[in-house]
Amino acid sequence: MSILVDKDSRVLVQGITGREGMVRTQLMKDYGTNVIAGVTPGKGGTDVYDVPVYDSVEEAWKKEGPIDISVIFVPAALVKNAALEAIDAGVKLLVIVPDRVPIFDVLEISHLAKEKEANFVGPNTLGLLSPGKAVLGMIGGRAERAREWFRPGLIGVSSRSGGMTSAISYYLTEIGLGQSTIVHVGGDAVVGLSHPEVMELFEKDEQTKVVAMFGEIGTTQEERVADMIEQRRFTKPLIAFIGGKAAKSGTRFSHAGAIVEGLRGSYETKVNRLKEVGAHVVDLVSDIPKVAEKICKGETR
């Protein structure tokens, strides 16, 4: 198995007739994703690469049957409504690709998602990919590259950087270690599925034996993953890299950061917390495959 997306997942594309929507629909189809329909209000009745286009998610659902996942490619200002529409129609997983979605819109999406027991990846995500099965979003850029760079295997990858999601997975492939699913959780301050939620899914996934995580300064995601390890809610070996060691700290933390979170969010707190609970924290991204190899060979865990 893999997490979040499989070769049978039934996928909808919202904003399918736009510049990005069209290009990425082709990528997803070429890779093998089961794209069953698209939605662009006002463009119903047309098609994009043989994918039928509907005016609404509800209509697509009625005509094509149940939809598991919606990948959203509409302009940032329209994301909230597109996401709410999909969740209301009953879609349980959204992948919100666009950048610059207002933060209160994300909070509203999250609110409804919680109510309807739906999840979302992003915003500001390159998407996710289960090697050999399906891609959601734009990871890999082209299907033939995605096939070359990512191979099926035992390592789960979760990253706050889109480029590094690909980079880490590629470096793993290069030394012969495949991936279960690779997830770009999104670069924004508030995202749907963040590292801790992705770890929860990897924990349950039988295929995933080891997880590689690319963290960054800011937010409390990595510290919360450390909490999970401490509470034995995440028990698989974790290899972590935290970016931004050299960045100036302090500027983005207001009083509240200090009051609510103590000193969470900085490079040091993330690294120290993760080390404390026994995660493998590496100084170089290129060390991730080396450590993963050792773990897979049983030389460490």
Next chain:
Amino acid sequence: MARLFEFQGKKLLKEAGIRIPEGEVASSPEEAFHIAKRIGKPVVLKVQVWVTGRADIDGIQFAENPEEAKEKASHMLGMRVKTFIVDTLLVEEKLAIKAEYFVGIFVNDGLKAPLLIFSSVGGTGIEEIAKAYPEKIAQVPVDVVRGLRDYEARNLLLKTGISGRLLLQLSESLVRLYRTARKYDARSAEINPLVLTEDDLVYAADCHLVVDDYAVFRHPELGIEIAREFDRPPTPLEKIAYHVEEKDYRGTFYFLQMTEEISKEQKYIGFNGAGGGGSMMSMDAVLNKGFKLANYCDTSGNPAASKVYRAAKIILSQPNIKGYFASGSGVASQEQYHSARGLVKAFYEENLDIPGVIRLGGNFEEKAIEILANYLKNVPAKVEGYGRDDSPEYCAERMEKLIKENGFACHEVTPICDPVVPAEAYAFETFTGNIFIDHSRCQSCRTKGCVDACKAEVLKIDRGRPVLAISENDAQKGKCTECLACEIYCKFHEKDAITIHLPIPGLKEYREKVLKGTG
């Protein structure tokens, strides 16, 4: 994040019905005098800067009368606070304070909700107070759809020991602050201190509002010039860069200047990253080698070649940098030859005098590296291209070696010359620039390779000369992707007949100032 000054934030609080001290802003001692006179009571003068702890640096001072206000203002205006030069003071009535509280609303990434925090002790050093008196502090997440209800605010206050009439006064302030934060898309909204005066009135004595960058477009009324997180006003070069980004939605272009003064002795480089994570990793690699960054720049998300070109021109407007370092994640999904062409055009126009290490790993990296190698042979400094199998650390080492080989030479900023094109040249507009083709040179061109180079297929051959294959309108709307391939091909393989003009408003003047030494 777009921060508001205290006086701007207070205006919004007042609109929402929160009481603020009577006052106005002054930008001269005389203005401070007149405001103090009009208020007719002792006043407080506060520098308007985005730093906390102003009291400790004499950024907050009291005056008993207008003359004293004028005298103090003359010292405070022009004061340097970090990189800020104080040019505005808030002159307000001095409050007779009985008690101080803290209230803040912050979007919390873990809860995915705004978190309302109240402390019944407030004022300077709130972090330490919070540690010392945890029982005085309470917090509650707010339902973002429903909003904050009065009773929720009261329950929160009760937990911190507030009661009686004060409970009603403060809960009203909390609800109003939440409404303000929500209305203006504030990622954080703080009042510290919220005060109770001797005559039992509640006032916002300070205000700190940070508007979500991504929602600034909804609030033109706030007049935010640059929707970016700054702890100081933007530099002139940052303003130029921001306007480039604003005008071009294709991909990301983020430019932050780390210093405006670079001496010849210092080991500064121009930094051009791609993607947040990859940039950070690359930045760590060069910093570990002892380099300093003159700027932090990120061109990613599949930017047009023209955008990368502009980024390079802006980076190369910083005198005395010793190298140009570009590096992203290493395995980018975007087609990397666009970035390569952008850099090529910028580097040959600039006649690059400092070495460049360009790590363009990802889709079509081989082609990208080849483009750099082929077309930058003749610039004075050495430019090396690298791909996904070359680590940032290795690239940082190369940067170091090349700078050494170049004798630690410093970059000299050159004036920007507008392109010279014959008046009768064939011309059309692109999304952010103009393309000129000197057809008189095309007659002797054998290959007409510009047409093949253009993957967007906007050119065709008509009577032996390249012309638009699409309407002028379509070219301007973005069908011409400004990939720069036609110009580069023509320049290096044929008659140098094509000129693509990509203006950067303000850069010419900026460089003139730099050259005069007044930048």
